[in-house]
Amino acid sequence: MEEGHKRILQRNRVNLVRDLNPSDMYDGLLSKGIFTQDMIDEIKRSGTRRDQARQLVRDLETRGSRAFPALIECLREKGQHSLPDLLLAGEPKSQPLPLPVHVQPVVRPLPVYSHMDTVVTPVYPTQPVRPLPTPTTPSSSPEREFGKPRATGRVRRDSIQSYKMNASPCGHCLIINNVDFEPQSELNNRTGSNIDCDKLERRFKSLNFIVLVKSNLKQKQIRQELSALSKKDHAQYDCCVVIMLSHGTEVSHNRFPGAVHGVDGPNVPVQRITNYLNGQNCPSLQGKPKLFFIQACGGGERDTGFEVTPDKDRPCIGGPDDQTDAMPMSSSSDSLSTPSDEPDARATLPTPCDILVSYSTFPGYVSWRDTQAGSWYVETLDNVLEDNAATNDLVTMLMMVNNEVSQNSAKGLYKQMPGSFNFLRKLLYFQVLPCQRPIQA
Numbered sequence: 001m002e003e004g005h006k007r008i009l010q011r012n013r014v015n016l017v018r019d020l021n022p023s024d025m026y027d028g029l030l031s032k033g034i035f036t037q038d039m040i041d042e043i044k045r046s047g048t049r050r051d052q053a054r055q056l057v058r059d060l061e062t063r064g065s066r067a068f069p070a071l072i073e074c075l076r077e078k079g080q081h082s083l084p085d086l087l088l089a090g091e092p093k094s095q096p097l098p099l100p101v102h103v104q105p106v107v108r109p110l111p112v113y114s115h116m117d118t119v120v121t122p123v124y125p126t127q128p129v130r131p132l133p134t135p136t137t138p139s140s141s142p143e144r145e146f147g148k149p150r151a152t153g154r155v156r157r158d159s160i161q162s163y164k165m166n167a168s169p170c171g172h173c174l175i176i177n178n179v180d181f182e183p184q185s186e187l188n189n190r191t192g193s194n195i196d197c198d199k200l201e202r203r204f205k206s207l208n209f210i211v212l213v214k215s216n217l218k219q220k221q222i223r224q225e226l227s228a229l230s231k232k233d234h235a236q237y238d239c240c241v242v243i244m245l246s247h248g249t250e251v252s253h254n255r256f257p258g259a260v261h262g263v264d265g266p267n268v269p270v271q272r273i274t275n276y277l278n279g280q281n282c283p284s285l286q287g288k289p290k291l292f293f294i295q296a297c298g299g300g301e302r303d304t305g306f307e308v309t310p311d312k313d314r315p316c317i318g319g320p321d322d323q324t325d326a327m328p329m330s331s332s333s334d335s336l337s338t339p340s341d342e343p344d345a346r347a348t349l350p351t352p353c354d355i356l357v358s359y360s361t362f363p364g365y366v367s368w369r370d371t372q373a374g375s376w377y378v379e380t381l382d383n384v385l386e387d388n389a390a391t392n393d394l395v396t397m398l399m400m401v402n403n404e405v406s407q408n409s410a411k412g413l414y415k416q417m418p419g420s421f422n423f424l425r426k427l428l429y430f431q432v433l434p435c436q437r438p439i440q441a
Contacts (some may be wrong), residue, residue, distance in 0.1 A: 005068035006061050008087055011056055019083060022052040028074035034063050036281055042227065046264075062231050064283030089385055090356075100308040162393070163289050164238050170431050173209035173239035174229050177202055178246035178263050180216050185265030196228040196245055196295060197373035199382045207389065208431040209241060221263035224275040226268075234284040234390050239428075240277060241291045243268075245378075248296025256357050256421055260296045270294060274355055287352075289428050291394070292357040295375050355426075358398055358420040380404045385430070395420075 009016070022043065029035045035043075039059060046055040060067045072084045177197040183185040201211050213224055226242070234240060246260040251269055259267035270292070280288045360377035370376070385401045392400075402418050 001061050001063065001066055009061060012086060015086060016057050017050050017053045019072050020053040022049065022056050025074050028077060029070060032070045033280060034067050034070045038132055038227065055416060059231060059272040062233050087416055162429055165429055167236060167238040168208060170208045170227060171234065171239040172229060172232065173204040173211045173241040174225060174241040175211065175213045176217055176225065176245065177215045181263045183262065187261060187265065188325050191371040192245065192374050193245050198377035199374065199378060200243055202380050203385055204241060206433055210431055216263045218264040219266040219268055222262055224267050226273060228280040232277040239289050240285055242273065242325060243293045245295045258294065258359065260294065270357060274357060279353060288354060289424055290355045292355065295378055297359045338406050353423060354425060355421055355423045360418050364401065376405050376416060389430045390432040393429050395422060
């Protein structure tokens, strides 16, 4: 939302909370794409009518430039004309831009010489010579705009080749680290995951992200944290990162496979996790890269690999402390969720533009974690970022991770193959702060 519209809502918050009927607004704001059903449900749970009105106004400020006009339109549709008149009265009147004043230089023409004079004397034309008028339409040729002054302020260095990644801080990074699982979940505790969490927290701080770590979250709490992240105003940032460290399982899907478990047992599908930050649900991240790193099993199968020639074989790296983050496959992504999950499974959702999901293992297979050193995937990802983030793009570095992890063996037998679903449109180069390598305590 534009800063001017935010100030109008803030100045009139008392009147809006007193007079606004939120129940009249929900359908209109939903149909106009300003709110999702999940967001409306959360507003309804905030309490009384006044509490709902207050929360609605707060959430509107994070919903992009269309939110203010949509509110005005909804109010008028419901006959609440006094509020839109009040809000529009505070909107600054648009003033016509002054016409540009062109200072015309004095042009002195070349003289015309008379051949009849003994002494060559210049003869000037009697009519004044005017310069050619300045074109009123903008030139379509880039070459003709070479001399135009550049806009002042922070220029968005975006191009076909790479995303703009020079905001400071670069963006938010949410790490959800589930270690201690409740007995009714029938899932083992994930010993060694804290090592992964500490590594990734230090790494993304060194890449100039604002890192928030949340530990041992239930399914509902995972969704609440993701919803809170989607409601933040990301306008001043260039990127957003979500890292999930938990048990995982295979679920049916139509875009992104897999799901991660809360410590109480029920899962959140990866497809739903990405939906929180897509262009519809988080307008301030439109056109910006959204990265998801999933350290969890993609299923229950164990990969024994295939034989290779000796010169290409690598020593066994896995040890006796290797564990998996597996959970048997669920027949449906809705099997452990509520009816409110259904809208996010519809095929009418927008294309997941500018999203990359990196999985620790191939869909359907287990992911290995050393209880003493952390998971293979996170340890390798951390090392690759440390050594290559200053020179290589993210997709290239993830291929390095794939190659390194594929050489490991658990218990001398089992293999693991990371992979990613890449919907990025450009190359992504992280910021690297001067002291990128973290100091070990």
